[in-house]
Amino acid sequence: MTADLNQFLLQNPNFRVLSEIKNNLIGNLEVDDHVYQIEFLAPKFPSTNGMACKVMKGVSEISLNHFKPEKATLISEYLKELGEFLRANTIRHRPGFTAASIRDFLHQLELLSRDLRCKTVINKDFTVIKLTNFEGYEGHYLDLEISKTFEATVQRHSLPDKDSFGNNLFSISGGLENVVGQFRRLLEQFSDFYSHLHTIDELCTVVEPMLVSTKHNWRMICITERVLGKIVIDPFSPSAVTMNFIGPTLEVEKYRKIYNENIHRWDIDLDVYRNLLRIFDLMYFPMKMCDDDEEEKYCNICYIYMLDDHIPLISCDNPRCDLVFHVACLKEWFSTLDERKTFLAVTFGSCPSCKEKLSPSFVQLLEM
Known part of the structure; x- marks a missing residue:
């Protein structure tokens, strides 16, 4: 545990460390007569760079979509501005009940x-x-x-x-x-739906969403080091699953072909995870990577790992190029290029490093 983290915990006794990996902390923030539970990941602690935060009031998650800290570069400053945001958004009605x-x-x-x-x-x-x-x-x-x-x-x-x-x-x-x-x-009715997602969370490397909640009906998992699979499950019918593959073109075509040829093997009596193992004839999917490996995979445009709760996912079709990029960074990169071409609603761009084309499978990420 770093000296900065120790000092923070001494100054904020309501917080405790869930995991020293990426500095995952949880604690309570008191705002007037309200108590909020704050959980955050701060890989660059005490800096807010790459920070992801989740705020709960009881068991209700508070949306931070409109929270734009202006001066917070340190975690302590971030929490102060967060408190002011929560105070300003406390709504009190006074109807004339008898x-x-x-x-x-x-x-x-x-x-x-x-x-x-x-x-x-x-x-x-x-x-x-x-x-x-x-x-x-x-x-x-x-x-x-x-x-x-x-x-x-x-x-x-x-x-x-x-x-x-x-x-x-x-x-x-x-x-x-x-x-x-x-x-x-x-x-x-949704009991099986949540059970299937829980199994995926436990037994797969889930790269998106970073902060999973009960509101998500999808997961993006690692199929291989460079191929991702986005699984969307219907809450009303958990056996009704759609799956898209994202990654280098040839590898995506390989796994899409396997999936389409073996989808008839789907067994409605098995959960989604075990059905996918059957389809791909696997014993297991890649488990969570060690954090040393994750820390090495910075975005090659912004040179940080976590950006607005997202990690770098996009790579190119060159098997010798192992660089990855954030979706947002690549969008901005494409906006500066003259050679950006659109054909049949598919955007083909080039790798900022090796100039190899990017797989069309990444379009769904770029359009999110």
Whole structure:
């Protein structure tokens, strides 16, 4: 443990180290009368360079899409600006509920919590309910906004946002019991879906998403050192899987051919991981690489490993070129080139180092 990390822990006793690899820390940040759980990866500690951060309020994840720290170059400065951001985004409503209506509402909430086997927390203005710790599904949550007529509208939830057809998976309004009951039924229906993803997380090298949550219905895993496979699972039908391959052209064609020729071997009684092993005739997929290897694979454009929660994934078709690049860096690189060509909606670019062409399979990454 470095001296900088020791000093940080002494100054912030609410934090502790989950793993010294990449400096993975977790702790609580108190903002007024609210407590947030902060988990971050800081490979360049105490610098914020390459940092990834996740903020939880209870079991609800707080979006940081609009958090743009302006002056934070150190972790301590980052946490200070994060506190100000969270304070500014605390919303308090004060509708004109009567004492009788509140009393009846709390009684209904108590019955609901008992019948649906979950924990309920309500804010002091009686406008927002957080439902957590569903029995058997402790990692899930449901946040509801309550109107003056006690109708419930979904604000946030722990399920994937979209189904396989791009439709909102769970976005309804109605009576409190009806909305929460439907959420509970979906949790039960998605049990196999989450089990399949958990197996992939445990037994594969997952390179994206970096911070996995219950909202993700996909994983990008290592098939070989240079070939990635993006697996998308339908929550309603976990055996309905789509898989795309990303990497050098010839290697991608090889694995796509194997997949297409052997997809008939899919067994609906097996999970996704074991079916993929059957298809590729493997004993196992590559496990997590050692961190020394990961640290060596910096992006050859920006020369850092982690950029906005993403690692460098793109390589070229030259088997002798082992350089990799961030998607964002390569997008910016392409924007400066005169020889950038578009044909049939496929962008063909050249490796910034060896000038070999990049595989069209990377287009889906460049368009994300």
